Every structure is written in C-alpha cells, then in structure tokens.
Amino acid sequence: MTAVKRARYSEGTVKIPAHVQSIEPFLAMEVMERAYEMERAGVSVMHLEVGEPDFEPPEAASEAARAGLVSGATRYTDSRGLHALREAIANDKAARTGVSVDLERVIVTSGTSPALLISLGALLESGDEVIVPAPHYPCYPNFVRFCGATPVSVAGDPEQGWAIDADAVRRAVTPRTRAILYGSPANPTGAVQPREVVEALAAVGPPLLSDEIYDGLLYDDVQVTSALAVSDDAFVFDGFSKRYAMTGFRLGYVIAPMPAVRTLQILQQNFFISASEFVQHAGLAALAQGAESVVLARGVLATKRELLIGGLRELGFRIPAPPRGAFYVFADARAFASDSKALASRLLEEAHVGVTPGVDFGSEGEGFLRFSYAVDEAVIREALARMAPVLAGIAR
Ligand SMILES: Cc1ncc(COP(=O)(O)O)c(C=O)c1O
Structure with missing residues (x-):
C-alpha cells in the first residue's frame, strides 16, 4: 500500500478570529442533525424543529x-x-x-x-x-x-x-x-x-x-x-x-x-x-x-395552526400571542422548565419530538419553545401524543 503524504498541521496553524468564534451554533439545525442521527439508528422522530414548509413548490x-x-x-x-x-x-x-x-x-x-x-x-x-x-x-x-x-x-x-x-x-x-x-x-x-x-x-x-x-x-x-x-x-x-x-x-x-x-x-x-x-x-x-399554491398553503397552514395551538395549550404550554403569520408557535414552556435547551433535548431524547429551544432566538426567548406547524397534521397529532407523558412527568 502506498503511503499517503498528509499535510502536517500544528495546533496553531488555523486561527479563527474572535469575532467569528463568537458566532453561535444555529440550534434548530443542531436539533435536526441530532434527530437525523437518531433516525439513522432506527428511531422515528417527529420533526417540529425545522423552518421548512412541507408543501410542494408550485x-x-x-x-x-x-x-x-x-x-x-x-x-x-x-x-x-x-x-x-x-x-x-x-x-x-x-x-x-x-x-x-x-x-x-x-x-x-x-x-x-x-x-x-x-x-x-x-x-x-x-x-x-x-x-x-x-x-x-x-x-x-x-x-x-x-x-x-x-x-x-x-x-x-x-x-x-x-x-x-x-x-x-x-x-x-x-x-x-x-x-x-x-x-x-x-x-x-x-x-x-x-x-x-x-x-x-x-x-x-x-x-x-x-x-x-x-x-x-x-x-x-x-x-x-x-x-x-x-x-x-x-x-x-x-x-x-x-x-x-x-x-x-x-x-x-x-x-x-x-x-x-x-x-x-x-x-x-x-x-x-x-x-x-x-x-x-x-x-x-x-x-x-404560483399564486394559487400560496393561497392553498395558507388555508392548510391555518388549520394546522389551530390544531397545534389547541394541543399545546392542553399540554400546559402558555401561548400569550398566537402567530399571525409564518408557521411557528412560540410557546411559553416555563411550566415545565426554565432551560429551553435542556427541555428541547429531553423532548427529543425521550419523546422523540424535535423542537427548537427558545434561547436560539436570543436570551429573551429563554423559557420558550418553537414548534413548526408546516408539517403533516398526523405529525402534529403524534408529536402532541408523544410529548404528553414526558411533560406530565416534569410539570412543576
Ligand atoms: C426569518 C428568516 N429569514 C431568512 C431565512 C433564510 O431563508 P433563505 O432560505 O431564503 O436563505 C429564514 C429561514 O428559515 C428565516 O426564517
């Protein structure tokens, strides 16, 4: 076997400047990437963490x-x-x-x-x-x-x-x-x-x-x-x-x-x-x-929004300001935990539901979780059902 010559890197070769190092991970992506890892290991995950419409392009x-x-x-x-x-x-x-x-x-x-x-x-x-x-x-x-x-x-x-x-x-x-x-x-x-x-x-x-x-x-x-x-x-x-x-x-x-x-x-x-x-x-x-497809999407999303808001409120989340646009519910989760990253991680690992920690959206979002409803209604229902026992176990 021919030996492959590799470049040798000393520890100090690559220097990332401080202002670039201050860039924080995009937590929604981190949750999604961990969820994909779980899926590769055979676990089924309900994805409510990503900001991606599930409807088709025109x-x-x-x-x-x-x-x-x-x-x-x-x-x-x-x-x-x-x-x-x-x-x-x-x-x-x-x-x-x-x-x-x-x-x-x-x-x-x-x-x-x-x-x-x-x-x-x-x-x-x-x-x-x-x-x-x-x-x-x-x-x-x-x-x-x-x-x-x-x-x-x-x-x-x-x-x-x-x-x-x-x-x-x-x-x-x-x-x-x-x-x-x-x-x-x-x-x-x-x-x-x-x-x-x-x-x-x-x-x-x-x-x-x-x-x-x-x-x-x-x-x-x-x-x-x-x-x-x-x-x-x-x-x-x-x-x-x-x-x-x-x-x-x-x-x-x-x-x-x-x-x-x-x-x-x-x-x-x-x-x-x-x-x-x-x-x-x-x-x-x-x-x-594409105008017609936007109108259709909006109608479908409006129904899913009601389903998710109702379901989350039943589980004990507070939703002081329901969304008037986009396709996310930003829910106050402080009845369950003040650390949104830890709560999102528990929901992923124990309920197999991906959600985005509120702290991803600035420290002012701490204590909240973001749920996307641009997913199939069946996914919303299953996610709500999966979260119920885990949340019941940690309600404060
Ligand atoms: C508010 C907001 N702006 C910009 C983007 C990035 O969009 P694009 O796919 O056009 O780069 C996103 C994606 O989630 C978003 O939520």
Whole structure:
C-alpha cells in the first residue's frame, strides 16, 4: 500500500478570529442533525424543529427548473439577476405592498441569507452596532458579528403581541448604530408588526433592514406593512423559500436603497457571481403561476395552526400571542422548565419530538419553545401524543 503524504498541521496553524468564534451554533439545525442521527439508528422522530414548509413548490416552478436544465439555462447570469426576474420581483412586491418598486433596486441572490450577508457587509465595519429586536431569527446577530459589528438586543413583550417597542429601540441607539434589523412576519413568534410600529421604527433614524420572507403566509386577515411603504432607505429582504416552499432552490432577493445598489452588485459579483440561471427561471414561473399554491398553503397552514395551538395549550404550554403569520408557535414552556435547551433535548431524547429551544432566538426567548406547524397534521397529532407523558412527568 502506498503511503499517503498528509499535510502536517500544528495546533496553531488555523486561527479563527474572535469575532467569528463568537458566532453561535444555529440550534434548530443542531436539533435536526441530532434527530437525523437518531433516525439513522432506527428511531422515528417527529420533526417540529425545522423552518421548512412541507408543501410542494408550485408545479410550474419545478417544471421551469427542469426545462431550464434541459435547454442549457445553466450559466452565470447578470450578478443582479435576470432582467425579467428582477422586473417580475419588482412588480410582485409592488402588488403586495402598494408601493411602486424600481427594478434597479432588486438584487437576486441564492436565498435570502446571502442578501442579508451582502447588505450587512455593505453597511458595517468593526465597532458598529445593529439593533435587533428580540426574539429574532437566530442568524441575524450572527450575520452582524461576522461583519465585525455588535448586535444590540431590544426585548419584545409577548403580552403586547410581540410588537416591537420603538421607544426602547430609540433608547438603544448610539452614534455607532447603523441599522435596525427585524422580520415581519417574524420567526419565531409569527408576529406581524402593525403599520404604526413600522412607521415609528423608520422615524428612529438608522435604515430599516426588514426581512419579509414570510409575507403571504398570514392568518386572521392581517396585512404586512412593508418597510418600503415607510422609508426610501429601507433594505427589504424576501425570497422563494417559504411562500413557495422552494427552500432547496436557494432563491431570494434584496430590494435596496438606490445609493447602496452598486456596492451590493460589486459584493455579489465577487462573492457569489450570480444565482443559478435555471433556478431563476423557476422563480419567474413561481411569480407568474404560483399564486394559487400560496393561497392553498395558507388555508392548510391555518388549520394546522389551530390544531397545534389547541394541543399545546392542553399540554400546559402558555401561548400569550398566537402567530399571525409564518408557521411557528412560540410557546411559553416555563411550566415545565426554565432551560429551553435542556427541555428541547429531553423532548427529543425521550419523546422523540424535535423542537427548537427558545434561547436560539436570543436570551429573551429563554423559557420558550418553537414548534413548526408546516408539517403533516398526523405529525402534529403524534408529536402532541408523544410529548404528553414526558411533560406530565416534569410539570412543576
Ligand atoms: C426569518 C428568516 N429569514 C431568512 C431565512 C433564510 O431563508 P433563505 O432560505 O431564503 O436563505 C429564514 C429561514 O428559515 C428565516 O426564517
């Protein structure tokens, strides 16, 4: 056998800088990865931890992706995205928000995540601060840290329906504040910020970075107020992962203020080149023909939401602010434990139910658990049944 020559690594060869080391694991993914390990060992797990719709992408989108692969739509595109797609996105966003959108402001990316990364990268330098109202999508503060800046948390109140407290945000502003980053509808709470809150946030001063990826997945006739409606300086993030169940296609976008567009284009050229061409064709098809599938999904999700909320309340969870958008229930689990990571771990190991610890969404989420209801009704019922005896054993 020939000896394979290996590079020799001394302990000190690889140095991860402190600001990168400060990036915390994404706990929802950690739970999912442990659940997969259990499944490989033959255990059946009910997955309520992941933020992934279980419905199918619009057939037209899948068909367009297949056709694109066959016809050779497999090249780099303009780094900002196909002109037709940027135009369709601008028109779609305008139709949903009632605000006209210049297609020049649209940069198409491989998912919403890269759009967040290049936008924060364009705005931040070491020592800067970004206000991130909590509970928040776990990755927001980590994007900020990766850019060498500091996330500044502002706690929300479930008794106020998790409405962001604009006065508290104002009090958190310092000369280093560069942006206010929030989602509406929000992950994990499902809160939809009322128009007066969005207006008050815009009046605080720094640009709004508004993640609207769950727009369209709404209940109780609630409407989303886009940051586009209240500010010309807003960065609005959106994508195809949630509304159209196209998570694995990796397609999203940012609608950026005009003065930032050229910089974002340059960052996109350098770091990602462009989103996949055939995937962009799928995005065009979803916008042209996917409306019906979104309406269907919303109806199905509304039923599952009722089922999960009712079931969790019966088990003893408190749900002070039921979700008005997205597909998560953020439930107060303090009747069972104050350590959400330990409780989630027990539910996984003993009940074989995957849920996300509330602390993943900031320390303000401690004591809560996030349950996704974008899963089969049978999965919700089975998860509730499995959790009942374990929770009964630990109720305080
Ligand atoms: C609030 C929020 N923003 C962004 C993302 C990332 O989405 P994408 O798949 O478009 O990168 C997620 C995914 O769960 C999310 O919940």
